[in-house]
Amino acid sequence: MPIYDLGYRHWSGAWTSHPYRWWVITRQGIQLLVHKKRFTALLLLSLIPFLVRSVMLYLSSAVGRNIPLLQINAKFFEDFLSQQMFFVFIIATYAGAGLVANDLKANALQIYLSKPITRQDYLMGKLGVLVFFLTLPTLVPAVLLYLLAILFQTNLSYFRDNPWVLASIVGYSLAIIFTYSLIMLALSSLTRSSRFAGISFAAVFLFSQILYGILSGILRTSKVAWVSLGNNLTQVGDFLFRGTAHFGSPTWLSAVILLALMAGSAWVVHNRVKAVEVVS
Amino acid sequence: MHASFSLVKAWRDVRTIAFLTLDTLFWSKKTIFVAIISILILGMSVLGRLIMAYRWISVPFTAAQVFATLMSTAVIHFLVVFVTLFYGTALISDEVEGKTLTYLFVRPIPKPTIMVGKCLALIWISVMLVLPTIVLSYFILYLRADMTQFMEDVNLLAKDMGIVFLALLAYGSFFALIGAWLKHPILAGLIYAFGWEGIVSYLPGFTRKLTITHYIQSIFPHQDSSTALAMLIGQRTDSVEAVITLVLLAAFFLATASLILREREYVLEQ
Amino acid sequence: MSPILEARELSKWYGQVIAVNKVSFSVGAGVIGLLGPNGAGKSTLMKLITGQLRPSQGEITLLGERIWNNYPLFHRIGFCPEQDSFYERMTGAEFLAALLRMHGYDEKDVRQRVDIALETVNLKEARDKKIAAYSKGMRQRIKMAQAVAHDPQVLILDEPLAGMDPIGRHETIRVVREWGKAGKCVVVSSHILHEIEAMTQNILLIHNGQVLAEGDVHQIRSLIDKHPHNIYIRCSEPRRLAELLVGFSDVESIRFNTDGKVLTVESRQPDEFYERLPELLLRHEIELEEITSPDDNLQAVFHYLVK
Numbered sequence: 001m002p003i004y005d006l007g008y009r010h011w012s013g014a015w016t017s018h019p020y021r022w023w024v025i026t027r028q029g030i031q032l033l034v035h036k037k038r039f040t041a042l043l044l045l046s047l048i049p050f051l052v053r054s055v056m057l058y059l060s061s062a063v064g065r066n067i068p069l070l071q072i073n074a075k076f077f078e079d080f081l082s083q084q085m086f087f088v089f090i091i092a093t094y095a096g097a098g099l100v101a102n103d104l105k106a107n108a109l110q111i112y113l114s115k116p117i118t119r120q121d122y123l124m125g126k127l128g129v130l131v132f133f134l135t136l137p138t139l140v141p142a143v144l145l146y147l148l149a150i151l152f153q154t155n156l157s158y159f160r161d162n163p164w165v166l167a168s169i170v171g172y173s174l175a176i177i178f179t180y181s182l183i184m185l186a187l188s189s190l191t192r193s194s195r196f197a198g199i200s201f202a203a204v205f206l207f208s209q210i211l212y213g214i215l216s217g218i219l220r221t222s223k224v225a226w227v228s229l230g231n232n233l234t235q236v237g238d239f240l241f242r243g244t245a246h247f248g249s250p251t252w253l254s255a256v257i258l259l260a261l262m263a264g265s266a267w268v269v270h271n272r273v274k275a276v277e278v279v280s
Numbered sequence: 281m282h283a284s285f286s287l288v289k290a291w292r293d294v295r296t297i298a299f300l301t302l303d304t305l306f307w308s309k310k311t312i313f314v315a316i317i318s319i320l321i322l323g324m325s326v327l328g329r330l331i332m333a334y335r336w337i338s339v340p341f342t343a344a345q346v347f348a349t350l351m352s353t354a355v356i357h358f359l360v361v362f363v364t365l366f367y368g369t370a371l372i373s374d375e376v377e378g379k380t381l382t383y384l385f386v387r388p389i390p391k392p393t394i395m396v397g398k399c400l401a402l403i404w405i406s407v408m409l410v411l412p413t414i415v416l417s418y419f420i421l422y423l424r425a426d427m428t429q430f431m432e433d434v435n436l437l438a439k440d441m442g443i444v445f446l447a448l449l450a451y452g453s454f455f456a457l458i459g460a461w462l463k464h465p466i467l468a469g470l471i472y473a474f475g476w477e478g479i480v481s482y483l484p485g486f487t488r489k490l491t492i493t494h495y496i497q498s499i500f501p502h503q504d505s506s507t508a509l510a511m512l513i514g515q516r517t518d519s520v521e522a523v524i525t526l527v528l529l530a531a532f533f534l535a536t537a538s539l540i541l542r543e544r545e546y547v548l549e550q
Numbered sequence: 551m552s553p554i555l556e557a558r559e560l561s562k563w564y565g566q567v568i569a570v571n572k573v574s575f576s577v578g579a580g581v582i583g584l585l586g587p588n589g590a591g592k593s594t595l596m597k598l599i600t601g602q603l604r605p606s607q608g609e610i611t612l613l614g615e616r617i618w619n620n621y622p623l624f625h626r627i628g629f630c631p632e633q634d635s636f637y638e639r640m641t642g643a644e645f646l647a648a649l650l651r652m653h654g655y656d657e658k659d660v661r662q663r664v665d666i667a668l669e670t671v672n673l674k675e676a677r678d679k680k681i682a683a684y685s686k687g688m689r690q691r692i693k694m695a696q697a698v699a700h701d702p703q704v705l706i707l708d709e710p711l712a713g714m715d716p717i718g719r720h721e722t723i724r725v726v727r728e729w730g731k732a733g734k735c736v737v738v739s740s741h742i743l744h745e746i747e748a749m750t751q752n753i754l755l756i757h758n759g760q761v762l763a764e765g766d767v768h769q770i771r772s773l774i775d776k777h778p779h780n781i782y783i784r785c786s787e788p789r790r791l792a793e794l795l796v797g798f799s800d801v802e803s804i805r806f807n808t809d810g811k812v813l814t815v816e817s818r819q820p821d822e823f824y825e826r827l828p829e830l831l832l833r834h835e836i837e838l839e840e841i842t843s844p845d846d847n848l849q850a851v852f853h854y855l856v857k
Contacts, residue, residue: 390619
């Protein structure tokens, strides 16, 4: 009969190499969320536009190459990604509002940072959760649509002549994903309440949109579109997909604002995540 | 005799709960958040006034136009919704998360009375924070040496304040209901206010009547883009009907919230 | 005499998990200890008693009336919850006053009752201090104060000694005993046997949502004594100590661990053993390094009872 040692045993397996330790946090965050039925339902719901557009792709190749609505070009993919922003917003709020706030509330940062991980690992891990879930309604279906479009077409001249479309899909998706993820993470790190973080996130996006509505209404111009976060993303999307700009504001300004927001958010979250708060 | 005595006791209980809730709501970070939004709206008024004063654009516009836009977009569709969403969903959720609900539930106060008291506090604090923002915005935009326009549009301001009060009542009780009902009320509230209402209020047929904003738009005294669009497709409800509907909706939401609070078991996680 | 608190076939489940399983008991005036390890169902039972949860099956009555949504009954109940949660920005006095107003007292009565309650839990000096600034023990005491401030007939105290310092514990134990003597029905829960023993002889043992035993604490104690009790001793001269212990009749066996530094004594009368040991060690100048007993806890009692 074998005799088992029931005492403490040291881990005898291989250690994860340091550059991948953030993945432990990401993986745990993903596992926690995928087990929530409502969240899974939300993810599935976000794929409905993908299914609709897949049907459009099929119809385009089967019957309607000349119907304007079924034209497959860069705008088709840009419109898809722009439409997905509502789901991106909801998923980011659901998945991201509590990411850091709940750890702050439970004083879990001390536990995290007492392990052999750095602050950067922690932040990368948390960011990874959001990036993963925001990729699902954006980058993944957009790339799949692109592949489907190639598969369904008998004449591939458009894709041969415009190879940049795929890069635009990736670029625009990443711009959306990182803007939403970093802002959400920063707001989540500013409070111990996930509800507060969620509502602040909504307020930031909607207030900027309302400000644009009022200013453009008074000034009768779309040159002030840069005050709106959503409009900045649209402007960048228009640029990446080589389309006509929706607004009169310069695209470079939108890009600078988005980059500044991302950098500012990263700075905020980096400064907020500390194992011990020293009160002077 | 007995009935009147019960009514006095019920009012006293409602007042006690309202004061306790008011105290906890007011001295919370939520108030800072709402104050920031209010200040931003006042900032918009200042900006509007500056644009008017310095004639930065060639297209002329009046204080009334700026005020109408501000009321429609920033106050009713943003400030009112956010204030009630924030405070309304917190009425029960805060007590559950903070595990203080026990202290209220082991007192000789009927749970529906607790809900009514909390809603009273919600309306009270919302009115205290939102109405001054409107009045101040009006002053910023209209105040000048010639007071004619100021005096002429004062009745519009009064109407606006009445509408905002009704909006606070309807949205407040609705968000209080989802706060008592759902585990993630904020997300549900955001989806309702900025998803459902945004889409459905401009659809033809009966569906548009399934939103609070439709009834508010129906009694909105100003001409702005959203009401103009609604009028264009003939979707306004009669003013009296809209007011009655808003009051009835608020009563229905409050009654349902009270019923949920009465029957639901709140498990406070250790 | 009719019981104050009575449960008949009471069950409560959360989905598939049964927290309280067909529990029946009746309680009169005096202190009764609800004893059980963590997760036994004590807190769920307390929430059923205080009307925060509705029974899934069976019935629970207080003073002959059902509790769930029976608001007037809450004049007669005082509940001290387990969780350390408050309206943090209030002072102790404000907290008590706010809750007392819900009982319908006028302001004069409220003030008087606040003073009495604060005096009872010895918190008068901290009355105007914010609860957020209270120590753990003070928070526990203000929680007790809100439970007794309206002078209820039935007091339900969920782990009232948790987090208290020795003086606070002593004081709370004294107060609980006084309430019991004054004819109140006090139900107090704990997972620590000696805490309950200090407050009452009358206990209700609960384990896995079921009542295992009900009655006098001495009977429970004797259950422990009927089973051999393991005591681990680490000392400077283990073999010499073993020589000395082997002569006593209550010592059933002695074993050494592999390195010979620790001995395990099996005794049927642990109280006598513990009484004798210090004198023995002193007399023979044996240095004691460590003494522990895995059996001297509630889990062991439950283990015996369910075996």
